[in-house]
Amino acid sequence: MIETDVCIIGAGPGGAAAALRLAQLGIPSVLIDKAQFPRDKVCGDGLTGRTVAILNRIDPDIVRTLEKSPIQADSWGVTFSMDNKREFPVPFRKDYKKGDDSTPCFVSKRIHFDNHLIDMVRKQPLIQLFEGKSIEKHDYTVQKTPSGEDVGVWTVSDKKSDFQVRAKILIVASGPLSPFMRHVANIKVDPKHNAGAVRAYYKNVKGCHKDNFIELHFLKDHLPGYFWIFPLPNGEANVGFGMLTETISKRKVNLEKSLLDIIQNRPGIKERFAEAELDGKIVGFPLPLGSKRHQLSGDGYMLVGDSASLVDPLTGEGIGNAVYSGYIAADQAEKCLKAQNFSKEFMKDYDVRVWRVMGTELNLSYRLQRIGKYPSVFNFVLWVASRNVQISELVYAMFNNIDVRKKVLNPVFWFKMVINAK
Ligand SMILES: Cc1cc2nc3c(=O)[nH]c(=O)nc-3n(C[C@H](O)[C@H](O)[C@H](O)COP(=O)(O)OP(=O)(O)OC[C@H]3O[C@@H](n4cnc5c(N)ncnc54)[C@H](O)[C@@H]3O)c2cc1C
Known part of the structure; x- marks a missing residue:
């Protein structure tokens, strides 16, 4: 049995950010993931301003080393396109100078980016990382301290082995589908507030912007939802299509077929894919949108990133809010440890801070999404x-x-x- 004050389940960007922020605050933690890194994660691979800003707050070295690394393509703008008739390129910064300015946005395959964060985790003596441990069981018990006070403790375990961790605080960053979400947090999938998306890697897509502008294509018969092309290093691109779950069910949309239909038949796009080659499979995953507020904490636990449903309902970005919520959860853990108070009433400050910094933005994004x-x-x-x-x-x-x-x-x-x- 491993004993720790803080145990983090899930070592994606949300969990890794929480562990790194805790280490920055001088607090040890145990970080667990069911996968062995490097591991893949279905995503558009776009790392925008918020991700970069929060990682810089944790440790500027994370971004500095990423900037120099061959695992990323630096992206300097976004092109909006409506049915390929109207193109609308927008640089992220006016009169930008590549090389002089810091990179505003990165596109990096998650297999590489998440592993880059894990490399940073491995350098931190205060973080104990366990890979290949799938946490399936979570028990909460109340114990008496020597001074007679009641203190709640979580014991989490991997069903397949005798791996067990006991902690005062659980930070749950294991995505929307993990057992904690079903058995403890009890958050049900609401099709109005979830999206589905598929992505594929293609080599040799023609006509990408010279400064790797990411492309969002709004196609009349596929609204609400968008098709994207995000240029990656080495002539590759992350190509995908996503839509609100409610619409997918109502219209019985097959996302994979829609993606292939766009690539193979849509004038203006099919020409760009004439010599392109699919690398690997087309894969999909849900996006839990932040358009509906859930309770984000309880006795001795906090939900982070996709576990907290914090994906932007307009843009589909979730990495920035995962990293930011991980950062805030670490700060809250520090407060709990100082006060030796792990009650749900005290934890509520986490919800308050998350909604304060993300709530207005998520709400506005939702209203704009509905225009679509x-x-x-x-x-x-x-x-x-x-x-x-x-x-x-x-x-x-x-x-x-x-x-x-x-x-x-x-x-x-x-x-x-x-x-x-x-
Ligand atoms: C198709 C698609 C495209 C997207 N495009 C973008 C984009 O371009 N930009 C953007 O910002 N966001 C994008 N998103 C959203 C983004 O991928 C997520 O919001 C982000 O990955 C959330 O990070 P996280 O750390 O909360 O969870 P994750 O990255 O999902 O990490 C969760 C971790 O928990 C581990 N885990 C799960 N269950 C257990 C368990 N029982 N025990 C132990 N470990 C467990 C997993 O192995 C995983 O490593 C996209 C999503 C999809 C589906």
């Missing part, structure tokens, strides 16, 4: 956007900045933009 249900409105938005020079910066900012998202939801803003459209 109406193709004509969406088409109109892109039509205005593609004809207005000023708006190009605003639209990228919309993906990154809450104030701009608020502005975009204001009808007066659109009135002004239509007036200015040339």
